[in-house]
Amino acid sequence: MADWKSGLRRILYPAYEARLARRLPTDRLPKHVGVMLDGNRRWAKAVGADAAHGHRAGAANISPLLEWCEEVGVEVVTLWLLSTDNLNRPAAELAELLTIIEEAVDDLASEGRWRLNPVGALDLLPAETARRLKEAADRTRDVDGIIVNVAVGYGGRREIADAVRSLLQEHASKGTTLDELAGILDVEHISEHLYTKGQPDPDLVIRTSGEQRLGGFLLWQSAHSEFYFCEAYWPDFRKVDFLRALRAYAARERRFGV
Numbered sequence: 001m002a003d004w005k006s007g008l009r010r011i012l013y014p015a016y017e018a019r020l021a022r023r024l025p026t027d028r029l030p031k032h033v034g035v036m037l038d039g040n041r042r043w044a045k046a047v048g049a050d051a052a053h054g055h056r057a058g059a060a061n062i063s064p065l066l067e068w069c070e071e072v073g074v075e076v077v078t079l080w081l082l083s084t085d086n087l088n089r090p091a092a093e094l095a096e097l098l099t100i101i102e103e104a105v106d107d108l109a110s111e112g113r114w115r116l117n118p119v120g121a122l123d124l125l126p127a128e129t130a131r132r133l134k135e136a137a138d139r140t141r142d143v144d145g146i147i148v149n150v151a152v153g154y155g156g157r158r159e160i161a162d163a164v165r166s167l168l169q170e171h172a173s174k175g176t177t178l179d180e181l182a183g184i185l186d187v188e189h190i191s192e193h194l195y196t197k198g199q200p201d202p203d204l205v206i207r208t209s210g211e212q213r214l215g216g217f218l219l220w221q222s223a224h225s226e227f228y229f230c231e232a233y234w235p236d237f238r239k240v241d242f243l244r245a246l247r248a249y250a251a252r253e254r255r256f257g258v
Contacts, residue, residue, distance in 0.1 A: 013240060020243040024072065028250040030203035032076040033069060034225070036217050037062075039209030039233030046233070052096050057235035059104035066114055068242050069146060076147045076199055078119070080217050084155035087124060098125070102132045105150055109136040115143045119195035120154035121162065149196060156219030163193035163220075196221060204249045206242075208234045224256045 037058055044054025062079065069077050081101050087094065109116055118133040125133075133152060167189055171181050191197065201221040205214075210231045214222065228245040230237065 013238075017240050017243060020240065020247060021071075024243070024246055025250050026073070029072055029246055030074060030226075030249055032078070032200045032202045032204075033074050034078040034080070034202040034205040034218055034222065035065065036080045036205070036207040036215065037234040038207055038211055040235060042209060043233035043235045051093060052100065054235060055097055055100045059100055059107075061235055061237060062104060063108065063111065064239070065237070065242065066108075066146060066148065068239050070113075072246060074146065076149065076202075078149035078151060078196070078202060078218065080151040080154060082120075082152045082154070083216065084121060084124065084153055084158050085216075087153060098129050101152055102129055105133060105136045108148065108150075109139045112140070112143060114140065114145045114148045116140045117147055117149050118152060119149045119159075120152045121158050122153060125153045147199065149199075151195075151217075154195075154217075156214075156216040159195050160190070160220055162195075163190050166193040190220070194220060201225065203254075204228060204245065206230060206245050208232055208237050208241075224254070226252055226254065 040054035040058040041051045116136045122130040
């Protein structure tokens with residue numbers, strides 16, 4: 001019975017995906033999509049494997065996601081791979097996870113299709129991890145493709161603190177006094193110092209695994225984003241799930257805080 005159902009799904013899902021894709025309104029699709037790749041460890045536990053197996057399965061699902069984004073005209077994708085809180089995991093587990101991330105980023109860079117941009121507090125990462133992230137960015141700097149923000153060692157509060165610190169340092173170097181800065185400071189000044197400076201804010205943020213919270217992801221940038229929460233663990237996230245997220249996004253009336 002299980003084999004029969006699996007075979008039926010293999011036949012029906014491509015047709016369902018194609019129908020979903022055809023019905024998407026091309027003028028109402030997001031240009032920047034943020035994805036919280038959540039549930040790797042729980043997926044691994046469900047299949048009787050260790051956490052590393054789950055992280056590797058999750059890493060393998062990144063390239064397909066970027067291909068789906070290409071197909072519908074998404075221009076920027078932000079992938080949250082490791083939070084600042086995750087840096088407190090047991091040393092052995094963290095080391096294995098960082099190795100998986102390094103390999104995944106290397107693989108993405110080697111495809112030569114996407115422009116990789118590390119975002120996060122790289123100074124908190126091991127030197128080798130930070131080096132390989134920067135190297136991937138250098139290798140893809142001239143690629144004419146989707147911008148892929150790789151959020152590693154990322155926390156929304158830390159990003160805002162870093163932005164304010166950078167802003168203060170910039171104005172201090174120019175001789176601006178604190179009183180003068182206070183008189184001119186606005187939200188755009190801070191935006192210009194975020195990790196994602198120069199990029200559009202995310203239109204849509206997707207979180208997998210059924211969790212319905214932001215968890216510190218793109219706190220500043222997501223003020224007017226639409227959110228989509230998917231029950232599937234990240235390794236099980238399929239194209240049909242992505243298309244459903246786009247369908248839900250396209251059906252919403254964006255109010256931008258009004």
